[in-house]
Amino acid sequence: MTKQRALLIGWRLEAVTALRRLGADVSCVLTPGDDERRAGILDDGHTFPVPDATNTEWTLAALKRRDVSAADFDVVCAHSEDPLVNAAVVGGARSRMTVDGALVLRDKDLQKSLVRAAGVPVADSRVIVHAAELADFPYARGVLKPLDGSGTVGVRDWHDDRERARVVAELEAEPAGGPWLAEEWVDGCELHLDGVVRGGEVRFLSVGRYLQNVLGIRGGGLVASVIVRADRHPDLFDRARELTAHALKALEHHDGVFHLEAFDQGDRLVFGECAGRIGGSVVDRTVEHQYGVDLHDEWARTVLGLESALTPSTARDTFGMLSLYTPAGRLRSCPTESEVAAKEGVRHVSLRARPGDLRPEPGAASNRPAALVVVAGEDERQTTDRMHTLARWFSAAAVLSRTDGGDA
Structure with a gap:
């Protein structure tokens, strides 16, 4: 059987791994910075360096320099959000997503107009x-x-x-x-809804509740969420599934993965926004621990036109994800991955900060955590308590030098 040739626009190790696991021959359009990360994973013949992987002109030029075109691939795809439209334009019929479909999933005004017209509550x-x-x-x-x-x-x-x-x-x-x-402004507790849609049917759904709405980090809040289990919150889960189904139908996102934000107002859910990708932070790891579902595999299966392999099974514990931050300043030291992993309930750690990094004020950069962690507990309360304890310990254990030369 001949391998499918896949052109991935925008570097993502998880995407390359998932596509290869399903037998694809993967090439990648990537930036010079990402070119360093692919060492030992993709050879020169399978990479097309560009200044910006979202730029269609540069992408086409990079292919042409090698006397290659999109027609030489069976599928053209993007795993992350920014190059989604570029992949649809370059891929054409070889992309699983149309240009209009990609635009709707990227442009917040276009998507809110569509879901509003479909009668879905939205700001x-x-x-x-x-x-x-x-x-x-x-x-x-x-x-x-x-x-x-x-x-x-x-x-x-x-x-x-x-x-x-x-x-x-x-x-x-x-x-x-x-x-x-x-x-x-929309009042209500912020949720993130992550899952898989096939043939217009929501085949898998995970519901996470943020401990504090994400903008709350500016006031010192945690960027963290806990899984809302269907067996413990059936009414909320049913409302989330209904909102998701109606929103995805309005957006004509019939096949793939999704990450949708919504607000819980008690008697109804209000649509926030939707992306046709796997959620950021460690959504993927949290979902895998809670349900045994590999979202990257499901993404790759959709891209390659293969059947879903979903067999979700809910774990006994309740899982959540947490972003860890340090105070602002030049980082001298912080807890290691092994030290964080040894803390109660921690199931996964991805340390992002390194000694010498200039760390920003936590409230000014929610997208620059020092570490990302998956935490487990017997129920939502225990998981939440463990995350608060872990966040306080990590911040206090970090040693930084202030930019004025003193210690923080």
Whole structure:
């Protein structure tokens, strides 16, 4: 049997591994920085270096320099969010996702318009081209975000007119302009819904509840979530499945993986946004520990046109994921992976920070954790308590030098 030739746009080790495990011959469009990471994994003949893997022109030029085209591959795909549209454009019929489908999963305004038209509860929103237009946005509390952003990068919020004026002034002082998406503030506990859809049917769903809404890190909150189990919260789980099914149908995301954010208002769920990728942080590891489901394998199976291999089984413990941070300053030392792994309930550790790193204020960069951890407990309360204890210990154990030369 001939191997399928897959062109992956944007480096992801998990994607290369998953595709190869299913018998694919993988090549990758990657940046010079990622080119160093692929050493020993992909040879020169299977890599196409570009300045930016989201840029279609550079991607096509890199292929042409080797006298290669998308037609030489059976499938063209992206595992991460940023190159999704590029993969659809370059791949054409060889991509499992259309250009329109990729755009909808990237552009927050397009997707909110579609789910709103389908009757799915969602915040009122408006595209803001010039910062001054925000003054006329008819909500006393709101959020402003990049149209194609992810996480909290570039996101600003306001809770009164004074704070709104501050946001306008900040935007006007920046060299990069709009457009942005302005949204009314949505109350409720933030959830992340992760899973697999095939043939328009939600085949697997994991529901996670953030301990504090992600923007709360700016006030010192934890970036952490705990799995909401269907056997303990059947009503919430049923509402989450219904919202997910309706939203994915509206977005015409019929096959693949998804990461969807929503807000629980008690009597209903409100759609936040949706991505056609596996969730960030250690969503993949948390889901695998809780349900035995390999989301990377399911992504690769969809890309290669293979049947799903889902056989979920709920573990006895309740799992959660936690981002660990240090105070700001030049990092001199912090707990090692083995030291973190030895703490009660810890099941997985990915240490990101290294001695010598300049660590930012935790509240200013939720996307730059020092470590990512999966934690287990007998129930949600024990898992949550263990995460709080772990976060306090890790932050206190880190040794940093302040930029003024003192110690922190």
